[in-house]
Amino acid sequence: MTTPVAGTTTSGDRGSGSDNDGAGKGLASGRVGLLGAVVIGVSCIAPAYTLSGALGPTAAVVGEQLPAIFLVGFLPMLLVAVGYRELNRAMPDAGTTFTWASRAFGPWVGWMGSWGLLAATILVLSNLAGIAVDFLYLLLAQVTGDEALADLTRNVPVNIATCLVFMALACWVSYRGLEATKAVQYVLVTFQVGVLIWFSVAAFGHVGDGTAFDAAAISAEWFNPFAVDSFSSFAAGISLSVFIYWGWDVVLTINEETKGSATTPGRAALTTILVIVALYMAVALGVLSYSGVSDGAHGLGNADIQENVFAALAGPVMGPTAILMSLAVLSSSTASLQSTFVSPARTMLAMGHYGALPPSYARITPRFQSPGYATVAAALVASAFYTVMRVLSEDVLWDTITALGMMVCFYYGITALACVGYFRKELGGGPRAFLMKGLLPGAGGVLLLVFFVQTCYDSMDPSYGSGSQIGGVGLVFVLGVSVLLLGVVVMIAQRLRRPEFFRGVTVPRGDSTTNLR
Amino acid sequence: MSVPHYVVAYGGDERSKVALRAGADLARSLGAVLDIVLVVRSDTPFGAAYPPAPDVESLVEHQAERWLDEARASVPPGLPVRTHLRRHRSVAQGILEAAADLDARLVVVGTASGVGPGFTVGPVATQLLHASPVPVALVPRGHESPGLLERVYCAVGTRPGAQLVVREAVEAARRAELDLHLVSLLEVDEHQGARESARRRAAELISAAAEDFTGGRATVEIGQGRTMKQAVESIAWEPRGLLLIGSSRLAPGRRTFLGTTAARILRHLPIPMVVVPHTDGEQR
The missing domain is CATH 3.40.50.620 (HUPs)
Structure with missing residues (x-):
């Protein structure tokens, strides 16, 4: 069904009005039901990829309390998502963090928040591509039975070259504006969820028949977040688990398109999160029960396997079916790699449009209607970033995930506070407004920024995370802080060259009671 | 109208x-x-971006x-x-x-x-x-x-029903007072005999079409060559021309469908080409 765009009909002989017949049919097109919305939510969270990236680093900081952190980690995500939803309703136009934070707190904060989002997406692109490379070679080794192939991923030039190929392909797909279809998403999601459940079942099977590596009985202490040894570990664990739930808020923004009653979006978000939490619990408990937290060969405390737990454990746990895990993670990460390009490209498009970046970023490719320039820019930056990181760090996946957690905390924190700032004059309007627009997002924002600061501080320690360092300072700190400082430099340069945005001309500061022009 | x-x-x-x-x-x-x-x-x-x-x-x-x-x-x-x-x-x-x-x-x-x-x-x-x-x-x-149309070409196929498109061409040519050229494009192999018979058959069909639909007023041309490229190039296309071609018989209902011959003509044609859906003989 075609939707004539309200108010933008550029009819030559006015009064023909032929473009208004379809008005109101608008959102009926391609509606998604509950199941569809859940599939979209799960595909955005990409559980097979996120777990393979975050399971090890999280276990490294919180040990046995892995399930507790996975449960608690959802809370800040939920709080921020409430703010997202309110802001998305009030200002559905292009931008998200960028326009919202600019409006609430002015151009400087908006710019930095958006930079945080860009940095997070560049980090996640690097990490996704890195994971895809690992599992590609693992899969090749499993298919051919030649163990040596799996080690190719340790060969830095081969690894970088493969990664750049993945990056280029994903960029090309995204540049052409191609999108995954319904059928593809259903297959990918079903496969991922199925394989993760099978992994968990197989792990418990080994525990049951005594063939587990270091069998441990599930203990109540695993679910106690207060048992984590220090606030530092707790903050680090939460930053990582914010990453594992990252993407869930998509379910809340597709609400306009869900069919059926007004409760469908809420139910979809709830169902998605129940599915995801159940899945994460099953895998976390399965892994803990099977491996324990010792630093033995297959123990979760073993630094050698922490960077990529599934790659190390799929073989012993799943036996010959381990190949399915490689396929699941590879398909999950390559699909996400492609859909992830959309995010920085669109953010840069919006920033270019409002004059916060040079106008070339606002270029839209006519043939594909995609932000072509920004897409290529994102691919180049992510590729360069990965290459440098791979050379600098032996545990590039681990370090990028940790830095990613920090960046997500940073920009989500700013976004959540932007909700409070934007609606500040409405907060007295009743308990619901106070709760949904003030207290909940405000608490989420403060929590995330506290975790951000704590993680920043802790990551100065050279032994932090994977233990990569530069000149006695932890690599994650150098990475996080230098990226943010670079943002400040670019922002100032942009202010000098194109001051309109920074004078509040293109995105004027305001609140929910301000009339938009 | x-x-x-x-x-x-x-x-x-x-x-x-x-x-x-x-x-x-x-x-x-x-x-x-x-x-x-x-x-x-x-x-x-379903193409939702990750992250949002x-x-x-x-x-x-x-x-x-x-x-x-x-x-x-x-x-x-x-x-x-x-x-x-x-x-x-x-x-x-x-x-x-x-x-x-x-x-x-x-x-x-x-x-x-x-x-x-x-x-x-x-x-x-x-x-x-x-x-x-x-x-x-x-x-x-x-x-x-290059400017206003001067000539309408109409491709006449050799399959049954492939001549109906001529009616559309006649209508267009009449409305704009343009020349109408009926063309037949033949790919013929080296074999002398086959070449002659194919050519004769095409000539008969196209003359019949010209007679039936235009009362003999249309010009008739046959382009031929070993490949479709040569067949297309053997005709001196008027740059201000337009080629009408009938939709493939595979077309479902009254819709267009680019047949294989049409697709190959398309690849070498220097002027716009209009693919006309089947009209089942009705006048539009």
Whole structure:
């Protein structure tokens, strides 16, 4: 069904009005039901990829309390998502963090928040591509039975070259504006969820028949977040688990398109999160029960396997079916790699449009209607970033995930506070407004920024995370802080060259009671 | 009879500009109103970005409006033009719905940049060709649009029913007072005998068609060569010409469908080509 765009009909002989017949049919097109919305939510969270990236680093900081952190980690995500939803309703136009934070707190904060989002997406692109490379070679080794192939991923030039190929392909797909279809998403999601459940079942099977590596009985202490040894570990664990739930808020923004009653979006978000939490619990408990937290060969405390737990454990746990895990993670990460390009490209498009970046970023490719320039820019930056990181760090996946957690905390924190700032004059309007627009997002924002600061501080320690360092300072700190400082430099340069945005001309500061022009 | 509407599928890129110029020439020659339609492709929720990305549809629309303004400004003065911005999951479907809403008689679309001269069909044009209930004009890449039409060519196939398209051609030629040329394009192998018989059969068919539909007023030409490329090149196409060709018999219902011969002609043709859906002998 075609939707004539309200108010933008550029009819030559006015009064023909032929473009208004379809008005109101608008959102009926391609509606998604509950199941569809859940599939979209799960595909955005990409559980097979996120777990393979975050399971090890999280276990490294919180040990046995892995399930507790996975449960608690959802809370800040939920709080921020409430703010997202309110802001998305009030200002559905292009931008998200960028326009919202600019409006609430002015151009400087908006710019930095958006930079945080860009940095997070560049980090996640690097990490996704890195994971895809690992599992590609693992899969090749499993298919051919030649163990040596799996080690190719340790060969830095081969690894970088493969990664750049993945990056280029994903960029090309995204540049052409191609999108995954319904059928593809259903297959990918079903496969991922199925394989993760099978992994968990197989792990418990080994525990049951005594063939587990270091069998441990599930203990109540695993679910106690207060048992984590220090606030530092707790903050680090939460930053990582914010990453594992990252993407869930998509379910809340597709609400306009869900069919059926007004409760469908809420139910979809709830169902998605129940599915995801159940899945994460099953895998976390399965892994803990099977491996324990010792630093033995297959123990979760073993630094050698922490960077990529599934790659190390799929073989012993799943036996010959381990190949399915490689396929699941590879398909999950390559699909996400492609859909992830959309995010920085669109953010840069919006920033270019409002004059916060040079106008070339606002270029839209006519043939594909995609932000072509920004897409290529994102691919180049992510590729360069990965290459440098791979050379600098032996545990590039681990370090990028940790830095990613920090960046997500940073920009989500700013976004959540932007909700409070934007609606500040409405907060007295009743308990619901106070709760949904003030207290909940405000608490989420403060929590995330506290975790951000704590993680920043802790990551100065050279032994932090994977233990990569530069000149006695932890690599994650150098990475996080230098990226943010670079943002400040670019922002100032942009202010000098194109001051309109920074004078509040293109995105004027305001609140929910301000009339938009 | 009311003034016909011609829809140009426009996108702001080079091939759309070529299509627009050709569409404007056709509309001026045949006294039609030109409707420039730009379809902004809306996201499918299943292509959702990870992590959540801003919705930039309004920025794309903003850009699209500027493309439409440019398009309108580039049309020669005097031709009635309207522009339409629409939104759809599929650009081709959006164009077809616009064509249906506007009761258009023709959809004009540019073609992809292939290798060498002539044209290959892009994804939007392909979808249009496989679903359009109205004739689809394919404009070759880099077509110069030399001005008002002077001649209508009509390809006459050798399969049964392939001559019905001539009726459309007669109608178009009559309305614009243009020459009508019936052409038959033959790929013939070295074999002398086969060549002669194929040629004779084509000549008979095309003369019969000329007699039946035009009362013998149309000029008849037979292009032949070892390949379709040579067959197409053996005809001295008038640059201000247009080739009408019937849809394949595989077309479902009264829709267009690009047959294999038509597709091969397309690849080497220097002038716009209109694929006409089956009319089952009815007069439109």
